[in-house]
Amino acid sequence: MMIKIKYVNLKRITILLWLSLLIVSCKKEPLVEEELPLPSFVKLAVPSNLPTAPEDPDNPLSKEGIELGRRLFYDTRLSASNRISCASCHHQELAFTDGVALNDKGESRKVLHRHSPALFNLAWANKGLFWDGGSTNLESQAFAPITSPDEMHQDLLIMESELKQIPDYVQRFKLVFQDEIKSKYVAKALAQFQRSLISANSKYDKYIRKEDNIQLSTLELQGLSLVEKKCKGCHSGELFTDYAYHNNGLDSMFSDEHEGIYQGRYRVTFNPLDLGKFKTPSLRNVALTAPYMHDGRFNTLNEVLNHYMNHVKVSVSTDQLMYQNNGEAGIPMSIQEKEAIIAFLNTLSDFDFINNKSISNPHNK
Ligand code: HEC
Ligand code: HEC
Numbered sequence: 001m002m003i004k005i006k007y008v009n010l011k012r013i014t015i016l017l018w019l020s021l022l023i024v025s026c027k028k029e030p031l032v033e034e035e036l037p038l039p040s041f042v043k044l045a046v047p048s049n050l051p052t053a054p055e056d057p058d059n060p061l062s063k064e065g066i067e068l069g070r071r072l073f074y075d076t077r078l079s080a081s082n083r084i085s086c087a088s089c090h091h092q093e094l095a096f097t098d099g100v101a102l103n104d105k106g107e108s109r110k111v112l113h114r115h116s117p118a119l120f121n122l123a124w125a126n127k128g129l130f131w132d133g134g135s136t137n138l139e140s141q142a143f144a145p146i147t148s149p150d151e152m153h154q155d156l157l158i159m160e161s162e163l164k165q166i167p168d169y170v171q172r173f174k175l176v177f178q179d180e181i182k183s184k185y186v187a188k189a190l191a192q193f194q195r196s197l198i199s200a201n202s203k204y205d206k207y208i209r210k211e212d213n214i215q216l217s218t219l220e221l222q223g224l225s226l227v228e229k230k231c232k233g234c235h236s237g238e239l240f241t242d243y244a245y246h247n248n249g250l251d252s253m254f255s256d257e258h259e260g261i262y263q264g265r266y267r268v269t270f271n272p273l274d275l276g277k278f279k280t281p282s283l284r285n286v287a288l289t290a291p292y293m294h295d296g297r298f299n300t301l302n303e304v305l306n307h308y309m310n311h312v313k314v315s316v317s318t319d320q321l322m323y324q325n326n327g328e329a330g331i332p333m334s335i336q337e338k339e340a341i342i343a344f345l346n347t348l349s350d351f352d353f354i355n356n357k358s359i360s361n362p363h364n365k
Contacts, residue, residue, distance in 0.1 A: 127296045169181060254315075
């Protein structure tokens with residue numbers, strides 16, 4: 001018996017020895033060849049009242065990748081004239097929109113046909129980007145502004161060679177993507193930075209998470225319950241948007257000028273029921289992001305609410321939720337209710353986000 005046990009043990013030990021030798025020898029080679037350090041991979045720190053954020057398995061987030069993206073976002077080398085950066089049209093102090101209806105900051109100095117949207121909580125925007133969803137994801141989106149003649153008008157090869165002249169960039173790309181500088185990595189790094197732009201530290205958030213003893217006033221609470229009743233069909237959940245496409249009755253005619261840019265989602269799907277549908281913007285930070293809508297047609301929240309009350313236009317694609325007036329077009333509100341809604345919308349401003357130094361221009365230091 002004893003001998004037998006010994007024999008078995010010995011055999012096991014020999015197998016173990018062989019195995020460990022095998023593992024050691026397998027491991028050794030790549031370890032010797034691979035001198036490149038890896039970036040520190042991170043998960044998005046999502047505040048407890050937000051849902052978990054979808055990830056892109058092809059673009060794992062790293063601390064260094066996010067920082068590289070931040071540097072590129074604020075770098076004018078991404079444009080043909082080296083005058084314009086992403087931040088020229090997306091200003092942090094305005095939650096990354098630009099404060100004008102339609103801007104002419106692009107290379108051609110032509111007035112754009114769409115209003116610059118705010119940029120935050122984009123990690124959750126998985127039903128497409130741009131007002132009509134014309135871009136599928138953040139990992140490819142950046143090519144549009146970089147190459148568009150009316151935005152940055154950059155040649156991707158020239159951009160690559162300009163960036164390659166900066167040793168700091170060469171090192172950073174090598175660490176993050178284990179490779180030399182390529183435009184696809186520029187887009188991926190920008191995507192990582194933008195995924196990290198999470199805004200959920202408003203007065204409302206602190207109230208919901210029971211932080212710092214923050215309370216909402218009676219008027220603000222009334223506004224919250226009105227928004228839940230009248231608006232949350234589309235501006236839904238804790239992100240205050242469903243990221244989906246709706247026609248909220250701004251127009252009833254949808255001209256096909258400028259490559260169908262006024263036709264909304266139809267431009268992407270060619271489904272007549274998508275005419276005039278645009279992506280629901282979040283109500284977060286909305287007090288900071290005037291003017292409003294895809295063409296910036298309204299200057300104040302009061303004008304927005306007046307639209308919903310009295311000026312909803314009817315067409316075949318107007319959303320069912322726009323008929324809250326006993327089946328007629330419009331969302332009824334008294335003057336006092338309007339005031340309450342605006343008071344509540346003001347509690348959604350995230351001042352920590354717009355003042356956060358870790359997402360501000362790193363080249364200004
Ligand atoms: C000249 C102004 C301008 C510049 C420069 C610019 N953008 Fe924009 N951005 C816009 C406009 C206008 C839109 C809306 C376009 C549309 O919906 O058709 C937009 C839309 C976006 C969106 C979509 C957001 C959403 O909610 O769907 C993202 C993301 C974005 N820009 C990121 C960037 C990045 C990254 C850069 C730099 C590589 C950049 N932008 C440069 C004006 C600009
Ligand atoms: C049927 C869905 C729907 C409902 C219901 C709805 N909205 Fe909207 N809202 C949208 C869409 C879609 C847009 C963008 C439309 C566009 O730009 O063409 C929008 C835009 C806005 C904007 C402008 C945001 C920006 O950044 O430009 C505000 C503010 C707003 N809505 C507030 C409200 C309020 C308050 C209510 C309730 C009284 C409400 N909405 C009800 C779908 C809806």
